[in-house]
Amino acid sequence: MEMYVLLGFVLLLSIFLGLELISKVPSTLHTPLMSGANAISGIALVGALMLSSAGQMQDILAFGAILFASINVFGGYLVTNRMLSMFKKK
Amino acid sequence: MENLANIQVIQNMVYIISSVMFILGIKMLGKEATAVKGNYLSALAMFCAVAITCLSLEIDVKIILAGVLLGGLIGSLIAIKVKMTAIPEMVALFNGFGGLATFLIAWSQFNEPDNSLFQHALVMLTIYIGGITFSGSLIAYGKLSEKLKLGKGSMITNVFISLFYLSMPALIYVVVEPSLSGFIPQVPSYFSIFLVLTLMAGIGFVMPIGGGDMPVVISLLNSLSGIAAAFAGLLLLNNVLIVAGSLVGASGLILTIIMAKAMNRTITNILFVGYASSGQAASSEEQGEVKPITSDDAYLILENASSVLVVPGYGMAVAQAQHVVREMGELLEENGTEVKYGIHPVAGRMPGHMNVLLAEANVSYDLLAEPDDVNPSMDTIDVAIVIGANDVVNPSATEEEGSPIYGMPIIEVHNAKTVFVLKRSMSSGFAGVQNPLFFKENTRMLFGDAKESIGQIVAEFKD
Numbered sequence: 001m002e003m004y005v006l007l008g009f010v011l012l013l014s015i016f017l018g019l020e021l022i023s024k025v026p027s028t029l030h031t032p033l034m035s036g037a038n039a040i041s042g043i044a045l046v047g048a049l050m051l052s053s054a055g056q057m058q059d060i061l062a063f064g065a066i067l068f069a070s071i072n073v074f075g076g077y078l079v080t081n082r083m084l085s086m087f088k089k090k
Numbered sequence: 091m092e093n094l095a096n097i098q099v100i101q102n103m104v105y106i107i108s109s110v111m112f113i114l115g116i117k118m119l120g121k122e123a124t125a126v127k128g129n130y131l132s133a134l135a136m137f138c139a140v141a142i143t144c145l146s147l148e149i150d151v152k153i154i155l156a157g158v159l160l161g162g163l164i165g166s167l168i169a170i171k172v173k174m175t176a177i178p179e180m181v182a183l184f185n186g187f188g189g190l191a192t193f194l195i196a197w198s199q200f201n202e203p204d205n206s207l208f209q210h211a212l213v214m215l216t217i218y219i220g221g222i223t224f225s226g227s228l229i230a231y232g233k234l235s236e237k238l239k240l241g242k243g244s245m246i247t248n249v250f251i252s253l254f255y256l257s258m259p260a261l262i263y264v265v266v267e268p269s270l271s272g273f274i275p276q277v278p279s280y281f282s283i284f285l286v287l288t289l290m291a292g293i294g295f296v297m298p299i300g301g302g303d304m305p306v307v308i309s310l311l312n313s314l315s316g317i318a319a320a321f322a323g324l325l326l327l328n329n330v331l332i333v334a335g336s337l338v339g340a341s342g343l344i345l346t347i348i349m350a351k352a353m354n355r356t357i358t359n360i361l362f363v364g365y366a367s368s369g370q371a372a373s374s375e376e377q378g379e380v381k382p383i384t385s386d387d388a389y390l391i392l393e394n395a396s397s398v399l400v401v402p403g404y405g406m407a408v409a410q411a412q413h414v415v416r417e418m419g420e421l422l423e424e425n426g427t428e429v430k431y432g433i434h435p436v437a438g439r440m441p442g443h444m445n446v447l448l449a450e451a452n453v454s455y456d457l458l459a460e461p462d463d464v465n466p467s468m469d470t471i472d473v474a475i476v477i478g479a480n481d482v483v484n485p486s487a488t489e490e491e492g493s494p495i496y497g498m499p500i501i502e503v504h505n506a507k508t509v510f511v512l513k514r515s516m517s518s519g520f521a522g523v524q525n526p527l528f529f530k531e532n533t534r535m536l537f538g539d540a541k542e543s544i545g546q547i548v549a550e551f552k553d
Binding site for chain 2: 001003004007008010011014015016017018019021022023024025026027028029030031032033034035036037038039040041042043044045046047048049050051052053054057058059061062063064065066067068069070071072073074075076077078079080081082083084085086087
C-alpha cells in the first residue's frame, strides 16, 4: 500500500507539473501539441510489454495491447513530425 | 535473484531519465522555436523506456516482435499516407488505439490471480477510462471523416446515451463487487457485461456531441487516454507510465479548457447539454436584406483595398480552398495589399485546425493572428473575407444579450469597412443561430463554393 501512496504522489505532482508547463500555448501549436501528447500516451506500450504470459487468452490480450500501442506510438510521432515540418516562417 | 533486482534498479533509473525527457519534450513542444526538437526528444524518451523494458520480458518475444512490427508498419503507413486535411480524424483514431491498449492491459491484469481490492478497483477504473477513450475516439473519427451522420435526437443515439448513464452505476458495482460480495446481489459474468457496457458507453458519450463542439471532445479524449495510461502505470507499479500519462492528461485538459473558453461555455454544457437548450431560441426580429455580389465585383473591391483580413472556418476545410486562398493572398500582397489571417481558436473541427490547413498550403505562420491581435485594429481593415466561418464571426455574441452564443469571444469582422462572406447558402452555423452579420450595411455575400469563388478572383488578378 505504501508503494501506491508514493506512486499516487508522483501522479499528482506530474499532473500539476503538466498544467504548469503548458498553460500558455500559441494556437498555431494546438494541433501539434495535441498530436505529440497523443503519441506520448502510446507509453502504454511499456505497460503492454510488462504483461505476464499465462495461457492463450493472456497472450492474445498482450499482443493486442502491443499492436495498438505501437500504432499509436509510430503513427503519433510521425504525424506530429510531418505537421511540424509544415510550419515554417518565410 | 540479485541479478533480477539489479535489472529492476537499472530499469527504474532509465524510467526516471525518460520521464525527464518527456517533461522537457512536451515543454519544448509548446513553443514554436523548439517544437520539432521537443517531438524528437519525446520520441527518444519513448524509445529508451521501451528498450529498457525489454530487459525483463515474460511474454514470448515472437509475440512482441509481431505486435511492434505490425503496429509500427500500420501506424507509419497511416501517418505517411494521410492527407493533411484528414489530420483531425487521424489524431482521433491514434488516440483511440492508445485507449484500447490500456483497456487490454487492464483486462489482462484482471485475469491475474490474487488481485487486492485496491488493484481490483484500479483495474475497473482503467478499463472504464480506456474503453470510453477507445470507442469514443472511434465515434469522433467517424464524425470527423463524415462517415457517421447520426446525431443528437435519433433513436439509436438515445439508446447509446442511456447506456452511457447506465455505465456509471455499473462502474460502481464492479468496483465494490469483491469487497461487498456477501451483501450485494451476484451478477454472473459481470465482468464481460462490464467490458461491453464500457465500450457502448463511449459511443453514447461522444455520439450526441455536434460537429462544432468537436475541438473540445477531441482534446478531452486526448486527456482521457493519458489518464488511462497513468492509471495503468499505477496498476503495473511503473513510474514512467504514470509521469507520461499524467503529462498527456494535463495537456489535454488545458486544451479542453482553452477550447471551452473560446466558446464561452462550460465543459459540462458542451458535453451534456449542447446548444439547443443552452438558451432561448434566437430572436427572429426583422433582419433586413442580404446584398449578394459576384466574384467580378469582389475582385474590383479587393484590387483597391490596402489591407485585407482573411477569416477561415470549417467551410474552407470542406471546400479544400486553402491552396487558392494562399494564392489569392500572395497575389494581393504583390498588389501592395497587407494580408493577414484571423484565426479563431475553435474554427474548424479540432484545436488549431485552421493553422494546420494554412500551413499545409504554405502560408507563413507569422501572417496568422489571433482574435485579440486583430480586433482592436479592425476598423482600419478595408476588406474582411470570411470563408466558411459563421459562429466565430457572429456579432450576436457581443451585441445581443440572450443569444445562445452571447459572450463568446469572436473575430469582430463587422467593424471592418467591408465584409465579404463566402458561403454556400443562407443556412445558419453549427449553433443554429441566425447571423446578423449577413444583413449588415457593410456586408456583401458571395454565394457558391468557396474554392470556385476564390479561384475566379485569382483568375481575375492574373489577367
